[in-house]
Amino acid sequence: MQDLMIKATSPEGSPAQKKRKRNSRRVPIDMMLQVQIAAIRQPKEREALKKRLRKQITCCEINEITTSGLTALNQCVLDGNLESAKMLVELGADVNKKDRFGWTALHYAASEGYENICRWECVLIVRVESI
Numbered sequence: 001m002q003d004l005m006i007k008a009t010s011p012e013g014s015p016a017q018k019k020r021k022r023n024s025r026r027v028p029i030d031m032m033l034q035v036q037i038a039a040i041r042q043p044k045e046r047e048a049l050k051k052r053l054r055k056q057i058t059c060c061e062i063n064e065i066t067t068s069g070l071t072a073l074n075q076c077v078l079d080g081n082l083e084s085a086k087m088l089v090e091l092g093a094d095v096n097k098k099d100r101f102g103w104t105a106l107h108y109a110a111s112e113g114y115e116n117i118c119r120w121e122c123v124l125i126v127r128v129e130s131i
Helices: 029-038 043-056 060-065 072-078 084-091 104-111 114-131
Strands: 003-009 015-019
Touching: 015 072, 029 043, 029 072, 029 084, 043 084, 060 072, 072 084, 072 104, 084 114
Parallel strands: none
Antiparallel strands: 003 015
16 A cells, blocks of 8 residues: 655644545456466365455455455456456345446446346346345
8 A cells, every 4th residue: 555645734833744545446356366266276166265365354354445446356257267256246246236337237248248147147136136
């Protein structure tokens, strides 16, 4: 994280420096997840990764809009990474969450021609709406 320097005046009137941390992630969740998913070779490793990520990632972080304007799920779908998208949904990502452009993950899957992701997304949306 980058530190920002803020000038402030101390009680005596002399300038003082305060540090404030910028609230941005060094590595976006989607990139971290895609790299870790690619390294998985067996189902046991996938479950271990999911358990570890549950401890590290909160629901708010999963659904947050990154500096690029996309959610982590939208970015994984845009990249055509179905396994990472599945993992994000299992960890609590909202399939109906819109990014700053007003698009959901299904919009990106359809626009890029990822039929398998579109089918998977449609099944999830039907499940969510029937609840």
